[in-house]
Amino acid sequence: MYLTQPIPASPASTGARIKAYFAQTRLSLLVRSPIALISALVLIALVLIAVIGAPLALETANFQSLRLRFFPPFSLEHGWIYVLGADGLGRSMLAQLIVGARTSFIVAGAAVGLAAVVGTSIGMISGFVGGWVDAALMRVSDIIVTVPSLLLALAVLFVLEPSIFNLVAVLAVSRLPIYLRVARAQTLELRERVFVEASRAIGATNLRIIWRDIRPLVLPTVMTVSMLELASVMLAAAGLSFLGVGLQRPDVDWGTIVSEGREYLTRAWWATVFPGMAIVITALAANFLSNWLRASGDPLQAGALAAATARQEDALK
Amino acid sequence: MLKFLSLRLTTSLIALAGVMVIVFFLARLTGSPATLYLPADASVEMMEAFNRQFGYDQPIPQQFAQFVGNVLRLDFGQSLYQQRPAAVAVLSAMPQTILLAAVAMALTLLAAIPLGTVAALHPHSVQDRLITLFSLLTASIPDFWFALVGVLVLSVNLGLLPTSGQASLLSWILPVATLMLHPVGVLTQVVRGAMLETLNAGYVQNARARGYSWKRLAFRHALRNAALPIITVAGDRAGGMVNGAVIVSAVFAWPGIGQVLVDAVYNRDFAVIQAGVFVVGIAVILLNFLVDLIYAAADPRIRIS
Numbered sequence: 001m002y003l004t005q006p007i008p009a010s011p012a013s014t015g016a017r018i019k020a021y022f023a024q025t026r027l028s029l030l031v032r033s034p035i036a037l038i039s040a041l042v043l044i045a046l047v048l049i050a051v052i053g054a055p056l057a058l059e060t061a062n063f064q065s066l067r068l069r070f071f072p073p074f075s076l077e078h079g080w081i082y083v084l085g086a087d088g089l090g091r092s093m094l095a096q097l098i099v100g101a102r103t104s105f106i107v108a109g110a111a112v113g114l115a116a117v118v119g120t121s122i123g124m125i126s127g128f129v130g131g132w133v134d135a136a137l138m139r140v141s142d143i144i145v146t147v148p149s150l151l152l153a154l155a156v157l158f159v160l161e162p163s164i165f166n167l168v169a170v171l172a173v174s175r176l177p178i179y180l181r182v183a184r185a186q187t188l189e190l191r192e193r194v195f196v197e198a199s200r201a202i203g204a205t206n207l208r209i210i211w212r213d214i215r216p217l218v219l220p221t222v223m224t225v226s227m228l229e230l231a232s233v234m235l236a237a238a239g240l241s242f243l244g245v246g247l248q249r250p251d252v253d254w255g256t257i258v259s260e261g262r263e264y265l266t267r268a269w270w271a272t273v274f275p276g277m278a279i280v281i282t283a284l285a286a287n288f289l290s291n292w293l294r295a296s297g298d299p300l301q302a303g304a305l306a307a308a309t310a311r312q313e314d315a316l317k
Numbered sequence: 318m319l320k321f322l323s324l325r326l327t328t329s330l331i332a333l334a335g336v337m338v339i340v341f342f343l344a345r346l347t348g349s350p351a352t353l354y355l356p357a358d359a360s361v362e363m364m365e366a367f368n369r370q371f372g373y374d375q376p377i378p379q380q381f382a383q384f385v386g387n388v389l390r391l392d393f394g395q396s397l398y399q400q401r402p403a404a405v406a407v408l409s410a411m412p413q414t415i416l417l418a419a420v421a422m423a424l425t426l427l428a429a430i431p432l433g434t435v436a437a438l439h440p441h442s443v444q445d446r447l448i449t450l451f452s453l454l455t456a457s458i459p460d461f462w463f464a465l466v467g468v469l470v471l472s473v474n475l476g477l478l479p480t481s482g483q484a485s486l487l488s489w490i491l492p493v494a495t496l497m498l499h500p501v502g503v504l505t506q507v508v509r510g511a512m513l514e515t516l517n518a519g520y521v522q523n524a525r526a527r528g529y530s531w532k533r534l535a536f537r538h539a540l541r542n543a544a545l546p547i548i549t550v551a552g553d554r555a556g557g558m559v560n561g562a563v564i565v566s567a568v569f570a571w572p573g574i575g576q577v578l579v580d581a582v583y584n585r586d587f588a589v590i591q592a593g594v595f596v597v598g599i600a601v602i603l604l605n606f607l608v609d610l611i612y613a614a615a616d617p618r619i620r621i622s
Contacts, residue, residue, distance in 0.1 A: 139332070142332045143331075143332050147597065148556060150559070150564075151560070158585075158590055231457055238461075239461055243563065265468070266469075272465050279457075279459050284454065
């Protein structure tokens, strides 16, 4: 093949390839697995409630009423907004849960996203470059692993002011090593593949190889890990808020609500039980989904690998 | 073996140095450590005197050198709240936590190994699915909430268990269960995965062909060879039990490192926080070293190499 000749575009084959790619992605598989489908729908519904419901519920969530103190749940006497009862200040539990949902999702989502992007980037560079850079980065990761995450978070948040940003940053740093190791391990294997060698032969820079050849193949695993992490980061964030170093009023997440409810555990069980149940439902949905992603992991990886190989073949023609 | 251990020791020392840097910069994150060490109502003169006394008015590198010297002598300053050296406050609490964590880890292994083995012996069966469901459920329940609901149901409503304290053996049940909650699900899945692999290995199939019972197959042949990943994750989770210990002390007022740290947070006792990060970091490094030794004991290949 000569460089002067334009590469003929073949829409038919590209279209067929896209079709085959979608057939191999998990979307078509998702529909066939009821538990995974329900989990995905539950998560989507919760995110929608958090996004749309939180601004609407904010005022109600902060509305205090002495008359409604410890109003028990499952009664529609004061309207559906008090169906989950009211806390010690007469605030609607349902409204608070909806407002807490937004913060819980923002914190967990942002922490997972930040850790995934930074950790995967560092991991890919570490694995691809190797040498002392790799050794140094792995030692940093060892250090993070050495100090138990809650203790590190407790200590850092003790020094810094409690805020959403600081909470996200601390959670993200403590979760970095997982992505770093996963991305590094895959990169170590992928960099020996023929298509990487081929890219190098046609003069691609290291960064281009990492971005175009390695990233697409590392991504599915990172996505699976992220989904698994979403649940555990949500639990970790709630734990920090429960201990009083995470979020503080006026910011509330489900952990803050549990810690407030705990003060009158014997008087009003619902103020403790419901926010915890919200965490359990969310985490369970995320865990079911990630468990299924792992189980169905091979088809997509195979698909992604096939797509990448096909692209490399195109480039070499 | 010696090469393996010395390599691990080197990495541990690097990790230790890293932990020291973290502890040093913790105090430096918000300017002068005086605001962290002294009570909130301390006067400007007190702060200046404090800065002079502990050399916080000197250049950073010099301060770091002095700090390393202090840390190596386990001198983290006085605990404001407990009126004794911070290192003493932390170290004296460690045995309680180690005892609780050891009981919890032993019970976790006792539960996870049979559960994971049953799941691996019958993959994709009803038992396997139920055990996976159990693992996913434990990973989805916040431990502090589990502890609170446990208190609510078993102590408050049914009156079966005491709400806090260490008076009787009964009072151990909820703290140990809280500490086990997350590790038991993870370890069950690790045992399942490792056992699945070894049960399909040639030597196990050979033993099966010779007509050995499944008990002998699973526990004599497969489990021994599945031990390494199980030990790794168990060691990892044992270190993580400090997280659980903090929660357990916050809910059950259980004495130990968790209690010391939670008290330190509520009373803004910074010296203790710093000492806690350092001492727990060392404890985890020692634990990792112990895991390496167990590794060598479990796998002759590591011993010889």
